[in-house]
Amino acid sequence: GNSVTQMEGPVTLSEEAFLTINCTYTATGYPSLFWYVQYPGEGLQLLLKATKADDKGSNKGFEATYRKETTSFHLEKGSVQVSDSAVYFCALYSGGSNYKLTFGKGTLLTVNP
Amino acid sequence: DTGVSQDPRHKITKRGQNVTFRCDPISEHNRLYWYRQTLGQGPEFLTYFQNEAQLEKSRLLSDRFSAERPKGSFSTLEIQRTEQGDSAMYLCASSSTSGREGTQYFGPGTRLTVL
Numbered sequence: 257g258n259s260v261t262q263m264e265g266p267v268t269l270s271e272e273a274f275l276t277i278n279c280t281y282t283a284t285g286y287p288s289l290f291w292y293v294q295y296p297g298e299g300l301q302l303l304l305k306a307t308k309a310d311d312k313g314s315n316k317g318f319e320a321t322y323r324k325e326t327t328s329f330h331l332e333k334g335s336v337q338v339s340d341s342a343v344y345f346c347a348l349y350s351g352g353s354n355y356k357l358t359f360g361k362g363t364l365l366t367v368n369p
Numbered sequence: 370d371t372g373v374s375q376d377p378r379h380k381i382t383k384r385g386q387n388v389t390f391r392c393d394p395i396s397e398h399n400r401l402y403w404y405r406q407t408l409g410q411g412p413e414f415l416t417y418f419q420n421e422a423q424l425e426k427s428r429l430l431s432d433r434f435s436a437e438r439p440k441g442s443f444s445t446l447e448i449q450r451t452e453q454g455d456s457a458m459y460l461c462a463s464s465s466t467s468g469r470e471g472t473q474y475f476g477p478g479t480r481l482t483v484l
Contacts, residue, residue, distance in 0.1 A: 298477055361410055
């Protein structure tokens with residue numbers, strides 16, 4: 257079945273530091289890949305997505321590249337801000353008769369001033 | 370686009386009581402999903418509707434759980450005889466069949482606490 261493994265946190269960084277959160281997946285076929293962000297007490301917001309190999313998703317300074325050869329979709333940001341503090345979830349969608357998103361366990365990011 | 374809305378945002382109930390949550394999807398979306406999220410975990414799929422038809426149910430959805438989507442618009446999730454283990458965030462999401470990539474848009478969630 258489908259599965260997503262992401263780097264366990266918590267991750268604590270200083271403002272303007274470089275961020276990487278690792279995500280690898282197992283899926284049949286050619287899944288779409290997503291990063292969602294969850295701020296305290298809120299639902300999930302779509303951060304970025306990629307639908308085929310070598311696609312790069314980007315939004316708000318965050319980037320992730322769909323690497324089929326390594327089955328990875330690592331999230332990166334060159335300079336984090338305090339406002340980026342949140343939980344980040346990697347997810348995949350394999351489509352066909354499988355309509356659900358499969359999520360990783362989430363990575364808590366705390367950015368200190 | 371008003372987004373996905375859920376009501377209530379918070380619910381505290383006593384063990385054994387019944388609770389019902391409502392989800393209003395993005396208006397043009399015909400797919401609707403329910404997920405459950407416990408502390409420190411990612412969301413887990415519960416059930417899926419396409420229009421008014423419930424097409425898939427997770428084994429997590431015990432007999433005490435029931436979901437409906439009358440007329441293919443809003444959806445309700447009912448939990449009967451709540452147990453402390455039902456305490457979680459219940460998330461609703463919606464998507465369009467026109468997009469193959471499966472992007473789902475989430476509501477703010479309903480946080481359930483069972484005392």
